[in-house]
Amino acid sequence: MNVEQILKTEKPIALESRSLIHLILVYNKVNEQYASALKEYEISLQQFNVLRILRGQKGKAANLQTLNERMVSKQSNTTRLVDKLLVKGLVNREVCPSNRRKIEITITKEGKELLLELDRIINNTEKDLLADFSKDDLVHLNNLLDKF
Amino acid sequence: MNVEQILKTEKPIALESRSLIHLILVYNKVNEQYASALKEYEISLQQFNVLRILRGQKGKAANLQTLNERMVSKQSNTTRLVDKLLVKGLVNREVCPSNRRKIEITITKEGKELLLELDRIINNTEKDLLADFSKDDLVHLNNLLDKF
DNA sequence: ATACAACAATTGTATATACAAATGTAATAC
DNA sequence: GTATTACATTTGTATATACAATTGTTGTAT
Incomplete structure (x- = not known):
C-alpha cells in the first residue's frame, strides 16, 4: 500500500501525518474487507x-x-x-x-x-489481510500500536 | 494501549485477530481525537x-x-x-x-x-497522538503498514 | 442530424454513528 | 413513606457513510 499513490499526490508528506494517514487508509481497507465478507450474511x-x-x-x-x-x-x-x-x-x-x-x-x-x-x-478475511506479515511482523506491529 | 484491558477480556486473543482489533482500536482513538479537536470549528x-x-x-x-x-x-x-x-x-x-x-x-x-x-x-493533535513514538518507530510503523 | 454510450455530478435511500434526552427501576436519605 | 439520586436501557435526532439510481452534458457512430 503506497500512501502517495493512493492520494495521487506527488509531494512528500511529513512522517507524522503520513503515519496517521497510513493508519486510516489501512483501517479503511480492513473495514471494507470485513464488511464485504459479512455482506452475504x-x-x-x-x-x-x-x-x-x-x-x-x-x-x-x-x-x-x-x-x-x-x-x-x-x-x-x-x-x-x-x-x-x-x-x-x-x-x-x-x-x-x-x-x-x-x-x-x-x-x-x-x-x-x-x-x-x-x-x-x-478467518479467511484475516488471513488475506495479513498475507504479507510474518509472525515477527505482527508482534512488532502490536508493539508499535501499543504506543498509541 | 492494552487490547485485552480495553475489551475487558481475560483470555488471550490470537495474534492475527489481535493485530486487526488493535488497529481498529487505534483508529477509533485517532479518529475521536481528530474529531474532538475540530469540533469547536x-x-x-x-x-x-x-x-x-x-x-x-x-x-x-x-x-x-x-x-x-x-x-x-x-x-x-x-x-x-x-x-x-x-x-x-x-x-x-x-x-x-x-x-x-x-x-x-x-x-x-x-x-x-x-x-x-x-x-x-x-498539528497539536498529531503530536499528542504520536507522543510516544520516536522517528525510528514511525518509519518502522509505516513500513509495516505498507504490508497491507 | 439522431441515437447511443460514456462521463461528471447530484439525488435518494438505507444503514451506521454520535450524542443528548427521556423512560423506567432501584437505592438512599430524611 | 416521599423525595431525590443513581442506574440501565431506550428513544430521538442530527450527521455520516455506502451504494444505487437519476440527471444533465458531451463524445461517437451511423
Missing part, C-alpha cells in the same frame, strides 16, 4: 462482534453494559444492534428478574450455528 | 481534508473527481461535503465553462484563513 461487523461476545459468555447471559464494555467500538448503539439480532432470531433478550433495569441477552442455537460459518469467513 | 475531518486538498491546488480549481481521488476516505460523498463548505463560505463552486458536466471548486480567503488555524490544531 447481511450482518455487520459490530453485530458479529456482539454474537462473538455472547458466545464467549458460555451460556451465561450478558447485559447491555457488559456487551458495551467488550465491544471494539464502544460508541455503537448496542440497544439497536441487539434489536437487529433479535429480529433475525440470533439472540434472546429478557428482562433481568432480579433487577428489572437490566436485560439478559443470550445467543440462540441459530446464532451459534451462524457464528460457526462466520468464523470461517472472518 | 464545527468542521469534520473530511471537510478539513477537502480544504487542505484545495489549498494544495495553489489557486488552480479542482473538480469533484480530483477531490475524490485525493481524499483519504474515497467513499465520502464529496458533493455533500462541498455543499457544506459552500454554506460556510469556505469554498466556491462554479460550473466549468469548457465542460459543463464538471464543476470548479476553489478555496476562499475565509477558507484559507480557517485552514491556518486548523493546521495548528491538527
